[in-house]
Amino acid sequence: MGFENLLLGFQVALQPYNLGLAVIGVTLGTIIGVLPGLGGANGVAILLPLTFSMAPTSAIILLTSLYWGALFGGAITSILFNIPGEPWSVATTFDGYPLARQGQGGQALTAAFSSSFVGALFAVVLITLFAPLLAEVALKFGPPEFFAIQLLTFSSFIGLGGGSPLKSLVSILLGFIMAAVGLDIVTGQLRMTFGIVDLMKGFDFIVAVIGLFGIGEILLSMEEGLAFKGASARMNPRVVWETWKVLPRYWRTFVRSCFIGFWMGFKPGGATPASFMSYAFAKRFSKNPESFGKGNLEGVVAPETAAHAAGGASLLPMITLGIPGSPTAAVMLGGLIIWGLQPGPMLFKEKPEFVWGLIASMYTGNVIGVAMVLAFVPLFAAILRVPFAILTPLIVAVCAVGAYSVNSRMIDVWYMLIFGVIGYVFKKLDYPLAPLVLALVLGDLAENALRQSLIMSQGSLLILLERPISGAITAVALFFFALPIITPWWRRLRGGSVPAASPRET
């Protein structure tokens, strides 16, 4: 069933034009991943307006390639500069940077890229197998089921996100409230505009992403003081080949990390906890755990594999259910809507060349990505040697260009600055930003699903629990919501101590 569809996809993805876009996407993505303050999510957000005039399939290929590139780029800065360009590369610094300091940067980079490739490929293969099935199931979903999935999405931020559950909850609610600002499309009523014309159109989530992640991140890194002291890496075919000969030894770590990554990444909040979890497992199962943190190649393999498996997996719910698993996927989902596609299971039926082109491009994008980063690491690393007094205003200016071009409105540039300050404050106070962005994207969908469900049941919320599929999903969601309350209670019962908060997703 899936195989000829995949062939169809490859016919799309392998067209020279689309291959060229993939190369451009990977290059830009890697640069964006290397630069502080420009992550995958807002790289995609800034480029999104440029794709409005492209064919949807080509546009999504460009953006997913950018996403892969950003994932690869994060590894370069973590290993050579000890600066995690992305939150999910924090765990990579633990062993990557010591390796680079010992003059084995080439090995560490090769291991990181190869692991990323394996992780991503694993995720893409699973997507190829499961996406059509999931879409098939999702076709039978009604509004209650969709609302239940939304509940599950957000409950996993609260139950599994780590950090303060109350603050996660506030982030989610704030995102939903901001999504509701403006015209209510169901009744045609204006909400929360307080007579201000500029508020009528509401807040654009792309602008929010650029502000929260781009400007907010720059402000944070300014505060910490930008100082790039990089180790250099020798990369040549021999180093790559020698490392590849060693890597199969870690097959257990690869397999374990792939599964951890996919499992965590499928649910929102994924890549960062997945990378830490995978690192912790690799250390625990290792024969010499004390060598971790001092430059163990396995300590690079584990988090990179998991982060990329998670990064790939977060695209699965986006294409099958129309519910993104990460902020980057959320921005892409916004892109689908702008290109005139209705995200969700119907895409498989209505636009097979789009869906399968996208899936096939994940294969090609990864192959291109790994080849390019292996070949051009020194060039990408050189970006960070550009002094901060040039990089900082450059990034701010690029963000402003991106924010303006979304709707061609000056007010959006102001929003971007405001969101930047909010992002800075929230990040410092430990309010997670990812759920806020997801809520902002999904707000209208969630509200409509809830309203339609309530209309179906004449106002009873119990409908969410009464239907079998939505009932099961809602039950799991309620369990996750209750988890922060249950966990300390359960631990006290067993006489354990409360664990340290796990690192958060941005």
Next chain:
Amino acid sequence: MRAADLTTALVLIAGGALVIWDSLRIGIGWGTDGPKSGFFPFWLAVLMIGACLGIMGRALGDKSGKPFVTREQLRPVLDVLWPAVACVLLMHWLGLYLASALYMGFYMRRFGHYPWLAAVSVSVVFAVSVFLIFEIWFLVPMPKGPIEVWLGY
């Protein structure tokens, strides 16, 4: 940290109250065709205020006394922020290209202590490349000012 936590929660509560007030105005009950417009925001705001009160309760118990931001940390942050605000303000009159070029040049001169030549050339190269990529290649127009008009755009 504590003061910042409390202030943020208070601001959010005030925002929540505003949302509740507006939602009550447009109706939070059952209309002729399902829940009224105010229904969803109303309950979101109620929950948010509840959660904020919880956060404030937690924050009051926080005795760590860690400052939210020190003076030395805040300086570079403001150094980025105020020229950026000025730049966006200038965009209204000068257009995006000129304003962002001025911003880059200013930042490089003032905080990077670059020679004039470097600052000017980097900012001009930036503005021209954005122009080529957005305006010419992808046909995404940017706000323009007198310079662009003078050049015939």
